[in-house]
Amino acid sequence: MAHVKWLVVSLLMFALVLAGCQPLVAPDVAAPAGVEMDATKAALDSASVAQIEAFVAQEMEAKEIPGVSLGIVKDGEIVYAKGFGEAEYGTGRPMTPQTQFAVACVTKSLTTAAIMQLVDQGLIDLDAPVVEYLPYFKLADERYQEITIHDLLANTAGLPMPNYVALYGGFSQNPTWSPELLEDYVRSLADKPMAVDPADNIFMYGGDYFDILGDVIAKVSGQPFEEYMGEHILAPVGLEHTTFIVDELDPELAAAAHWRDEAGEMQISVPSPTYYPAHTPSNGMFSTTEDLLKWAIVNLNRGEWEGTQIVPAAAYDKMWTPYTEIPWGGIYQHWGYGWGISDVENNRLIFWGGGHIGSPTAYYLVPEENLGVFVGANRSLEAVKGNEYADAIALPVVKLLLGLDE
Template sequence: VDIVTQIDTMIEETLARTDVPGLAIAVVKDGEVAYAKGYGTTSLDGGAPVTDQTVFQWCETSMALTTMAVMKLADEGKLDLDKPIVDYVPYFHLADERYKEITTGQILAQVAGIPDSGAAMADWETFMPQYDGAALERWVRNDLAEKGLLFAPGEGWEYSDLAYALLGSVIEAASGQPYEAYMTEHFFAPLGMEKSTFLLEEVDKTLLASPHVPDAEGVTAVTKAQPYHRPFAAANNLFANVADMAKLAQFSLNRGELNGVRILPESAFDTMWTATTPTPFADFPFGLIHPSMLMLEWGNGWFLGDIAGHPAPNTGGGEHGYLAQMFLVPDANLGVVAVGNRLATDEYYAADIAADILGMLLEK
């Protein structure tokens, strides 16, 4: 049986088992997109077939891109990772006075002490998201300001989407541009990621896969709420298709360059992909660790794992209606991205599929 048939069969079985309406994958190998395909439907309510052009929300995969932006600004001398964030964002404050010590570098390493939103953001149906350009600053001033610290900055480890959302303000201060505009100009445009954006209003709605969640009876249904709140852009709001994410994977495997355009120095990938701390599996939010997540250690903005003896930097996440994953195997010049339009609370199917595909390819 050829590898493509194996992949197709495995994915069809996964969709049936997990009740995921639609899924897309892409495989990059040696600088080429070796395979990109969609499966299932964009919506159980009159959807279209998923293709490699279908746009999904990539949830916390956003953090890896945000980290790249921080690395770029640091390389250009516009941002010092060891300076307190208040030097750049003077209106940032928390309910714990030690917030004044928190640096950008500590957020990248997830050692700042800022808590994760956890399940607090799970109820998007009743949450009132904000879309305007001032929403991020308002959130930092009013909502984030009510949070305390879990530990003294630098003294522990906590995976925090709220801390990463704050980096949106840091990037805006250092670059002089709105976060979303900065990401489009400096990453999506030069990489040719034409359908990618952090702004919901820019998404091509004809290509957008609808988010699905289980209803009270456990039946998968389209959710009315897009899990989009503008202040969370840097942590959560990446919209893209697998064709675009394949370009991001190639750019990463090339350590900062694609098609002759260099955006980041190679050293940025040393920083992102060097372990800063082991991850406490048992304490991970939601307590849903599957071995294929391979989140053995945290670098800066990326999880670091191991697939068949190969180091495998990875990034992914799930939100109200989506689940996404990117695995890279730099020493094999290989990467896989997978994304689906249902949040599965019992398993990380996107990570499972990506890891299984890598396993097949590495065994060849």
């Protein structure tokens, strides 16, 4: 996720950026009016709305963020959804709740849900070895044969946290999607090492686990991963602007990624340059605030959407169980299946975010309060993968809504 550096940014260059570069966000769009999807519902009081919007404007100006989209669900309905600023700097194209972001590792929650659907149907056993479903799965270490579906979901399979360019060369940057790409990627792992023994239950975060799971979904279901997800997750919930295929992005809705390179020059890309189709099940989804608020409602309802059980209710006892400790500190405490799990002042938070360069996202659920918050932004820290800019908005908003002091 967000803590994998893509490029090393020197302190000198960073100082030059701060000292002398022209601001990415011009003064006239630093604190823009929001673009609404819906009128704010009465469930969110006007004082909270004013505080949230002032805070968003402050963060955008301080961090040169061209655009932010923020949404809130409470008690099964969308109570707030607005876009602020521009989807792409200098174009006047507004950020809205329908703007499509490269949501990166938020993708994992949907891939996990698909696995749990197939578990419920008796087609996948969480304790079965991966090779039972993918006979061609192989690593350079013979312990790969012991890796189970549970190990992949819990990030304890023992693969090193990858630098996709250094570890996997050019393959990860293959820009062409095809239904065979996942299997090709899994086969490419045959000479890759393991860092720890799966039996040690050590958290090692990486997209590889969920890319392998995506291939399991494809082989067990008999459908390409993207097709299965569209038929069994996206369509039933009405996630109309969500896709796993970059060519399906709407150019009028897609958010541009913004960041400064090592020389302090502004860079803009659609999509983020760290989107790779070979890693679609782990971090390749494109979605919107509107759609992810619907997905939040599904999860807060333990898998139910408008009377239909999309994800088995019992799956949440598995997905939201803390299996390992996350060694990153701060809000990052434990990992379940596809979600982080933390306690903040006696409030259980189910969360994760996405950290593609220039496309940070943050996604928080508070099940006991039936509350969910999503934030997407289109600017990240200089030339690094990270969701800090989105998290810096989302977590304070969650705390405000819970009545917690910052």
